[in-house]
Amino acid sequence: MTIAAQLRSFSVDIAVRGSRQSTRVRVLDGVDLTVERERVTALVGESGCGKSMVAAALTGLLPPGSTVSGASIVDGIDLAPDDPRWRGLRGHRVGLVPQSAATSFTPVRTVGDQLDEVVTALSGESTPARLCADVGLPPGVLSKYPHEISGGMAQRAAVAAAIAGRPEVLIADEPTASLDPVLAQRIWHLLADQAEAGAAVLVVTHDLETMRRVGRCDSVALMRSGRILRQESLEAMAASDDDYVRAFTEPVI
């Protein structure tokens, strides 16, 4: 298996502005994580432990003014947060399904126009209609504005946009958060298909159960307080008798 993206001893401090002065807060603290090609890796952990920051670190989208140490390596390149090469990588080599899918679309243009723009910009082989079909969206969605579709539909449209360029690394931040179980399974299958086609897929999720049922969870990285506690197979993790670990695996195994 080949590593497609990696964080090595990666720490991030972000500036938090108070009413009088700003302070720096450590949000990632020596994170080690590997995301391999042809595999689906789940990133789990309690709320606020830093999962979205990991997604941001691997897509060059950390908050402005962040100070980092360690390495964030994508496609073999060690990239600082302000490296201009991120622009060329995003979409083509690294795709992101953001946590706030609905707000990732501009409100003033139709979903179809925006997907069309993404396909053109990325020289993608698919079409907006085919991408919609892939993620289980009815074709009528293409003529709608983002405020006219449900949160779950926006979520699927965001997945469609992220896979338009067939990125080698696909990072999805809670892609099934506002979906019913049937649609959630469909999205998991879709992500598994991307891995099957060779992509390295990292999914931030609280839904290991559906992931396991779909049968595609090759590795689980467990976070707490800005650190990765362990990264291993779901079965290996389930064998742990640590209370924090069991809280994530017990409902699943």
Ligand SMILES: Nc1ncnc2c1ncn2[C@@H]1O[C@H](COP(=O)(O)OP(=O)(O)OP(=O)(O)O)[C@@H](O)[C@H]1O
């Ligand atoms: N823009 C910001 N300003 C200040 N603090 C932030 C900002 N974004 C995130 N944080 C803090 O960074 C830490 C990590 O946040 P992050 O969103 O990565 O957590 P998470 O594990 O994804 O949480 P959740 O599961 O609730 O989405 C948290 O303590 C959060 O409060």
